[in-house]
Amino acid sequence: MKRIKVFVLFLIFIFLIIIFGCSPSETRETTKKDEKCLICHRKYSKFQVILWEKSKHKENGVGCTACHGINHREMKRLKGRVLPKKCAGCHEKEFADWQRSRHSLGLNLARANLRYKLQSFEVQKLGCEACHSIQERCDVCHSAHQFKKPKPPLTVTSGCENCHMGQDHPQKEAYDSSVHRRIAQESGKPTCSNCHGNHKVTKKRSEIIKACSECHTRKFAQDYLLKCDKIKRESIALLEEGRRIIQDLYKEGYLKEVPGSKLEHGIPPLSGKTLAYEETSFIEQVFFQMLKYDFSNITQGYYHISPDYGHWYGTARLKSHLAQLKSEAQKVKALRKKEAK
Numbered sequence: 070m071k072r073i074k075v076f077v078l079f080l081i082f083i084f085l086i087i088i089f090g091c092s093p094s095e096t097r098e099t100t101k102k103d104e105k106c107l108i109c110h111r112k113y114s115k116f117q118v119i120l121w122e123k124s125k126h127k128e129n130g131v132g133c134t135a136c137h138g139i140n141h142r143e144m145k146r147l148k149g150r151v152l153p154k155k156c157a158g159c160h161e162k163e164f165a166d167w168q169r170s171r172h173s174l175g176l177n178l179a180r181a182n183l184r185y186k187l188q189s190f191e192v193q194k195l196g197c198e199a200c201h202s203i204q205e206r207c208d209v210c211h212s213a214h215q216f217k218k219p220k221p222p223l224t225v226t227s228g229c230e231n232c233h234m235g236q237d238h239p240q241k242e243a244y245d246s247s248v249h250r251r252i253a254q255e256s257g258k259p260t261c262s263n264c265h266g267n268h269k270v271t272k273k274r275s276e277i278i279k280a281c282s283e284c285h286t287r288k289f290a291q292d293y294l295l296k297c298d299k300i301k302r303e304s305i306a307l308l309e310e311g312r313r314i315i316q317d318l319y320k321e322g323y324l325k326e327v328p329g330s331k332l333e334h335g336i337p338p339l340s341g342k343t344l345a346y347e348e349t350s351f352i353e354q355v356f357f358q359m360l361k362y363d364f365s366n367i368t369q370g371y372y373h374i375s376p377d378y379g380h381w382y383g384t385a386r387l388k389s390h391l392a393q394l395k396s397e398a399q400k401v402k403a404l405r406k407k408e409a410k
């Protein structure tokens with residue numbers, strides 16, 4: 070009997086150690102480490118601390134070290150960057166979805182491109198990777214430290230607009246000038262994320278039609294998108310025409326590589342991957358505008374219900390540039406023939 074009592078007391082003793090001993094001292098240890106960061110960083114990066122203090126992370130005891138670790142030298146090497154893998158430990162689903170999207174490949178895409186290779190290190194970093202680094206960052210749509218969920222109607226474009234904008238992919242501008250933007254400002258829908266998702270972003274037709282169907286009949290949405298597809302095919306045919314004219318000039322010897330150019334030699338494929346806006350002839354620069362800007366305004370404009378982007382920045386410019394390209398081809402031929410005489 071006595072031995073059982075001693076054993077029970079011993080168990081209670083162990084239990085008390087577990088509750089008031091190890092466990093609390095462990096959490097105290099973590100907060101202590103975090104407090105060290107705070108002492109300095111209230112001074113050196115005050116705003117980050119203020120944002121973190123207002124976050125769900127602070128509320129749930131997720132301190133500086135949970136994301137940055139404790140190795141200051143390593144933090145400096147990474148310039149404070151926290152890779153998505155780190156968030157995955159606590160946000161498995163969001164990470165898995167994100168990993169299945171093209172966003173997790175953004176950096177590879179840019180680095181494999183000829184335009185990237187032609188830039189200085191600094192332009193590569195600030196001019197390409199600032200957007201394409203989405204492959205290494207979760208904090209592009211959730212600004213770091215506050216990590217708020219982007220919520221409409223205050224932020225109907227959820228941070229997507231920081232990258233999906235400008236003449237080579239004017240999704241923001243097209244959306245902003247569509248009737249949908251106004252509707253979203255009033256009702257919170259449809260936003261970029263409603264149609265494309267947030268972590269597993271997609272442009273898959275079946276998924277997008279599903280999104281339209283929340284508000285329109287399936288037939289209405291399908292009819293509209295089929296018209297867009299038709300315009301896209303027409304536009305590709307115009308691009309093909311321009312491409313062939315330039316390639317023929319090369320084949321017939323009227324055009325030659327720019328001397329000293331770092332571009333590939335021979336007849337240029339004039340594809341998205343290899344087309345540059347520098348070290349080329351004037352006629353190829355006209356083609357660059359057609360492929361990278363006009364065509365993109367056409368697709369992004371019509372698909373996002375912006376007649377102005379679709380037509381005036383898109384169709385009208387593509388056709389006008391093709392006319393310029395043809396006229397330039399004639400000039401080049403005439404000039405070479407004159408030189409040959």
Ligand code: HEC
Nearest residue numbers: 102105106109110113133134137138139141144145148149
């Ligand atoms: C003794 C003061 C001090 C302590 C303690 C401290 N830091 Fe720093 N930290 C700095 C200073 C100063 C810089 C600026 C780096 C520089 O100029 O070399 C910095 C830079 C950083 C950077 C950015 C690196 C960069 O290059 O942009 C991160 C992230 C960071 N600290 C996080 C932490 C975390 C997390 C802790 C706690 C584990 C911590 N720091 C503890 C003073 C401190």
Ligand code: HEC
Nearest residue numbers: 106110114117118121131132133136148149150151208213
């Ligand atoms: C939920 C994760 C998370 C937590 C918690 C967190 N950070 Fe950060 N921190 C980040 C991310 C992500 C970046 C990268 C921002 C970037 O690349 O611009 C960053 C960048 C930084 C930088 C460098 C960027 C700059 O603008 O100077 C400093 C300094 C920093 N954090 C300090 C802190 C401190 C101090 C704490 C605690 C109060 C903290 N962080 C808590 C995720 C976190």
Ligand code: HEC
Nearest residue numbers: 125126129131135136151155156159207208211216217218
């Ligand atoms: C140590 C675990 C931990 C890590 C690491 C962590 N988080 Fe969290 N995160 C949490 C917890 C806990 C919450 C609060 C969950 C809740 O309220 O349901 C949260 C909430 C969030 C929210 C929702 C905020 C809101 O206002 O609703 C976002 C967004 C978020 N985290 C993003 C990130 C990102 C991005 C990273 C990596 C840079 C990260 N988290 C790293 C634990 C973590």
Ligand code: HEC
Nearest residue numbers: 178179182184185188196197200201231232233238341342
């Ligand atoms: C403003 C942000 C931003 C900058 C700066 C940026 N990109 Fe992009 N890039 C994007 C976005 C967003 C997409 C996806 C566009 C889409 O799907 O419509 C993209 C698509 C691409 C594509 C695929 C489409 C194509 O043209 O073949 C390549 C390649 C690319 N970028 C390379 C680069 C290179 C190289 C640089 C620097 C010289 C660069 N990007 C600068 C945001 C940017």
Ligand code: HEC
Nearest residue numbers: 153156160163164167206207209210218219227262267268
């Ligand atoms: C392309 C933009 C984008 C990127 C990149 C992104 N998020 Fe999100 N995230 C969102 C949006 C939009 C929401 C709000 C979804 C909602 O309200 O239903 C969200 C919500 C969240 C939430 C809150 C989920 C909930 O239901 O409470 C967490 C956690 C989160 N993201 C973590 C991450 C992590 C981890 C990464 C990186 C692997 C990441 N996010 C990258 C756009 C993004």
Ligand code: HEC
Nearest residue numbers: 171174175178200201203209228229232261265270271272
């Ligand atoms: C930091 C820059 C950045 C932000 C912010 C961003 N994106 Fe992207 N997005 C890219 C880049 C770069 C690509 C091209 C990646 C590739 O093709 O590998 C891309 C591609 C896409 C694609 C094409 C996917 C496919 O399968 O072809 C969609 C759709 C997309 N993004 C939607 C969004 C939405 C919606 C948001 C906001 C919730 C968003 N993006 C925020 C940079 C960004």
Ligand code: HEC
Nearest residue numbers: 226229233240241244249259260261264272274277368372
């Ligand atoms: C009402 C639904 C809807 C909204 C809202 C919407 N999109 Fe789209 N988006 C589409 C459709 C439809 C396509 C065409 C898909 C295809 O190529 O079949 C598309 C295409 C795209 C693509 C792929 C471009 C390409 O050619 O590869 C990106 C990236 C994109 N949208 C980003 C955005 C961003 C960013 C926003 C918010 C500013 C947004 N979208 C708002 C429906 C929408």
Ligand code: HEC
Nearest residue numbers: 248249252258259264277280281283284285290293294374
């Ligand atoms: C959250 C609801 C919602 C979603 C999702 C949505 N729309 Fe709409 N859309 C509207 C509303 C509301 C209007 C304005 C209708 C009106 O004023 O009669 C509109 C207008 C339009 C118009 C212009 C009609 C006109 O008056 O000329 C087109 C085209 C359109 N939507 C296509 C689409 C397509 C395609 C999708 C999916 C890619 C889509 N919508 C997704 C709500 C939505």
